[in-house]
Every structure is written in structure tokens, then in C-alpha cells.
Amino acid sequence: xxxxxxxxxxxxxxxxxxxxxxxxxxxxxxxxxxxxxxxxxxxxxxxxxxxxxxxxxxxxxxxxxxxxxxxxxxxxxxxxxxxxxxxxxxxxxxxxxxxxxxxxxxxxxxxxxxxxxxxxxxxxxxxxxxxxxxxxxxxxxxxxxxxxxxxxxxxxxxxxxxxxxxxxxxxxxxxxxxxxxxxxxxxxxxxxxxxxxxxxxxxxxxxxxxxxxxxxxxxxxxxxxxxxxxxxxxxxxxxxxxxxxxxxxxxxxxxxxxxxxxxxxxxxxxxxxxxxxxxxxxxxxxxxxxxxxxxxxxxxxxxxxxxxxxxxxxxxxxxxxxxxxxxxxxxxxxxxxxxxxxxxxxxxxxxxxxxxxxxxxxxxxxxxxxxxxxxxxxxxxxxxxxxxxxxxxxxxxxxxxxxxxxxxxxxxxxxxxxxxxxxxxxxxxxxxxxxxxxxxxxxxxxxxxxxxxxxxxxx
Numbered sequence: 001x002x003x004x005x006x007x008x009x010x011x012x013x014x015x016x017x018x019x020x021x022x023x024x025x026x027x028x029x030x031x032x033x034x035x036x037x038x039x040x041x042x043x044x045x046x047x048x049x050x051x052x053x054x055x056x057x058x059x060x061x062x063x064x065x066x067x068x069x070x071x072x073x074x075x076x077x078x079x080x081x082x083x084x085x086x087x088x089x090x091x092x093x094x095x096x097x098x099x100x101x102x103x104x105x106x107x108x109x110x111x112x113x114x115x116x117x118x119x120x121x122x123x124x125x126x127x128x129x130x131x132x133x134x135x136x137x138x139x140x141x142x143x144x145x146x147x148x149x150x151x152x153x154x155x156x157x158x159x160x161x162x163x164x165x166x167x168x169x170x171x172x173x174x175x176x177x178x179x180x181x182x183x184x185x186x187x188x189x190x191x192x193x194x195x196x197x198x199x200x201x202x203x204x205x206x207x208x209x210x211x212x213x214x215x216x217x218x219x220x221x222x223x224x225x226x227x228x229x230x231x232x233x234x235x236x237x238x239x240x241x242x243x244x245x246x247x248x249x250x251x252x253x254x255x256x257x258x259x260x261x262x263x264x265x266x267x268x269x270x271x272x273x274x275x276x277x278x279x280x281x282x283x284x285x286x287x288x289x290x291x292x293x294x295x296x297x298x299x300x301x302x303x304x305x306x307x308x309x310x311x312x313x314x315x316x317x318x319x320x321x322x323x324x325x326x327x328x329x330x331x332x333x334x335x336x337x338x339x340x341x342x343x344x345x346x347x348x349x350x351x352x353x354x355x356x357x358x359x360x361x362x363x364x365x366x367x368x369x370x371x372x373x374x375x376x377x378x379x380x381x382x383x384x385x386x387x388x389x390x391x392x393x394x395x396x397x398x399x400x401x402x403x404x405x406x407x408x409x410x411x412x413x414x415x416x417x418x419x420x421x422x423x424x425x426x427x428x429x430x431x432x433x434x435x436x437x438x439x440x441x442x443x444x445x446x447x448x449x450x451x452x453x454x455x456x457x458x459x
Contacts, residue, residue, distance in 0.1 A: 018179025
């Protein structure tokens with residue numbers, strides 16, 4: 001492993017979190033072992049200690065009441081009673097052993113309680129005993145040592161000690177190893193995202209984060225980021241196409257404007273000058289309209305347009321748009337049929353909505369063909385208000401229906417018509433601002449454009 005990956009590994013958040021988990025795991029494991037030790041070893045020892053203390057007190061009371069012979073008889077009787085094997089020793093004040101089942105005992109008095117070794121050899125076999133003993137000093141100075149075997153509790157103590165040490169060690173090794181493995185696994189997935197992001201920043205917009213197909217959180221994150229990268233690629237490509245289209249669309253009117261102005265400088269007759277000035281003004285107005293449309297689309301799409309949302313009477317708005325465009329339709333021998341439901345009101349920006357309806361009507365008149373029929377409909381159904389405008393012209397081929405909303409895109413057969421190729425782009429931006437949808441279909445014959453807006457409250 002190189003120095004850089006090792007350094008990155010130890011700086012890894014996942015490794016640090018893993019080590020914190022290890023510490024918490026070991027702490028909880030130690031707490032569980034401590035609780036098990038408390039209930040399985042220490043508490044039984046305290047219970048036996050209390051029982052032996054009571055027995056020692058009873059024996060001392062017998063000695064005071066009945067004398068030494070009564071004490072010896074009580075000690076002898078005690079050896080055959082109780083759930084645990086009894087051990088004892090009675091040592092006179094001069095050190096003489098009066099009675100004992102303990103093989104040995106401390107020379108100094110026992111304070112509190114302790115455990116002693118009392119192994120017994122029988123028929124060549126060793127039997128292990130470990131009595132818990134207490135000591136009482138009798139009135140004449142004799143030592144009375146009383147105990148019960150707690151070998152099973154001691155075995156449990158050793159088992160807990162050894163097992164806890166090994167289990168904590170094994171758990172620590174496994175937890176640390178797991179933390180490092182988890183850090184490597186998570187770090188590898190994060191590194192894939194980082195490397196992809198760096199390649200994208202370097203200019204390779206086609207890069208995508210590799211997915212493993214497991215459907216886990218990283219795959220879900222990677223899929224979301226890939227969708228984002230796809231949208232960014234589309235946006236950059238759209239900007240590139242728009243830039244190319246702007247350059248292409250402006251080249252011709254600028255060239256004509258330049259030529260008209262150049263001819264205007266050399267024109268001798270007033271009539272010719274007037275004609276050239278009017279042509280130059282018309283070209284300048286067309287350029288101005290292109291820039292105005294582009295600016296409005298950009299402001300709407302970037303959210304910088306201050307939309308004046310209020311309750312709009314859509315039925316009246318569409319009727320006004322029809323009235324505005326009716327003279328142009330009649331000039332081409334077209335008729336406009338209205339199928340607008342009355343009283344359609346919903347929250348919208350009336351100016352932008354009128355602009356969208358006006359653009360669609362203008363397109364229908366331009367491409368609907370002389371003597372054709374334009375149908376304008378509006379209705380409300382299931383909380384959705386729809387606007388539908390159709391014509392009887394040649395329509396929009398399915399292959400071009402996604403492209404016609406792009407800036408400056410125009411159908412090949414519509415190249416001779418007036419326009420800038422920004423009408424449907426502006427309509428699409430307005431619909432998106434209203435959180436609506438735009439559908440382009442076939443009117444058989446002709447094109448059908450449907451706008452749908454939800455009337456539910458916007459967040």
C-alpha cells in the first residue's frame with residue numbers, strides 16, 4: 001500500500017466511525033461480562049459469605065452457652081448438613097488443634113472472608129475443594145474457622161476471566177478488521193464517485209458512476225448522480241446548440257442589416273434611401289425580437305421572472321387571444337372554432353399564459369394552411385385544467401416533436417414562414433414555470449398542442 005492510500009485510509013470517516021463502533025462494542029461487551037460476573041460469581045459468593053457468617057455466629061453462641069464440648073458436637077453435626085461441603089478448624093489459644101477438616105489455614109486471623117485450598121487425595125485421585133471461610137475469636141482466645149466449599153463458583157470465576165479475555169480479544173480483532181474492511185469497501189465506492197466527478201470536471205461529460213446492480217444505498221446515490229450528470233450533459237449540449245443556433249440565426253439578419261446600411265450610405269435617391277432605411281429597421285426589429293424572446297426564456301427558466309400568480313379567468317383569456325388573432329386567420333381564409341368551457345379559473349400568471357396561448361394560435365395560423373380550421377378548447381377534469389389548440393395543416397412528424405421545443409429549431413418544410421423558431425420554446429418555459437406539462441400530438445390531419453395544469457395548491 002502506498003503512503004497516499006494509507007494516509008487516506010486513516011483519514012477516512014468510515015474508519016473513524018468503525019473504530020468508534022469498536023470502542024462502543026467492546027465497552028458494551030465488557031459491561032455484559034461485568035453484569036454476568038456480578039450475577040454469576042460475585043453475588044453467589046456474597047450469599048455464601050453471609051451464610052457462613054451466620055453459621056460462625058451460631059457456633060460461637062453455642063460455645064458461650066454450652067461450653068467447648070457442645071461446640072465440638074455442633075461442629076461435628078454441621079459437617080453432615082448443608083447444600084455444600086462444610087470445612088472448619090478449631091484452634092486453642094495455645095495453638096493446639098482441637099478439631100479440623102481444613103488441611104491448613106493462615107497463621108494470622110482472617111479478616112472478613114477469604115477462600116482457601118482444601119484439596120483431598122483419595123485412592124490416588126485429587127479432589128479439588130475451595131472453601132470460603134470466616135473466622136471468629138472465642139471468649140477464651142480460641143480461633144474458630146468456618147467455611148463452605150465454593151469450588152464451582154471459583155471454576156465459574158476462572159471461566160469468566162479466561163473467556164472474557166479471549167472473547168474481548170477476538171471481538172476486538174474482528175471489529176477492527178471489519179472496520180478496516182468496511183472503510184475500504186465504502187471508501188472504494190466513494191472513490192469511484194470522486195474519480196468520476198474529477199473526470200467530469202476535466203471536461204468528460206459522458207462519464208458516469210459505475211453501479212454494481214445491488215440496489216443498495218450507494219447504487220441509489222450513484223443512479224441519482226448519473227441522472228444529474230445526464231441532465232448536466234443535456235443542458236451543456238443544449239447551450240452549445242443554442243449558441244450555434246444563435247450564431248446561425250443572427251448571421252443572416254446581421255449580414256442583411258450591414259448590406260442595407262452600406263447601400264444606404266451610397267444611395268442617391270430619396271426613395272431608395274427610404275426603402276433601405278425601412279429594410280434596416282425591419283431587420284433591427286427582428287433582431288430585437290429574437291433577443292427579447294431569448295431573454296424572456298432565460299429569465300423564466302432561471303426563475304428570475306417575477307411571476308404574478310393570481311386567479312385567472314382562463315375562458316376570458318383564451319377568448320381575448322382568439323379575438324386578437326382572428327383578423328390574421330380570416331386573412332388566410334381560416335376559421336377558429338371555440339370549445340372553451342365557461343368559468344375556468346385557476347392560479348396562474350395571466351400575462352405569461354396569454355403569451356403562451358398567443359404563440360400557439362400564431363403557429364396554428366401560420367402552419368394550418370389556407371382555408372383550414374383552428375380549434376381552441378379548454379376544460380377542467382379531475383383537478384386538471386387543459387388547453388388544446390389544433391389545426392388542419394401538415395402537422396408535426398413524430399421524429400421532430402421533441403425537437404420543436406428547442407430554441408431556433410424549425411421544421412424543414414416551415415423554413416419559408418416568418419418567425420424566429422422560439423415560439424414553442426417560450427411556451428414550454430411558461431408551462432414549466434406553472435408546473436404544467438406540454439403534449440404534442442396528431443390532430444389527423446394537423447398538429448394538436450395540449451397544455452395541462454394542476455389546480456391543486458403549489459408548494
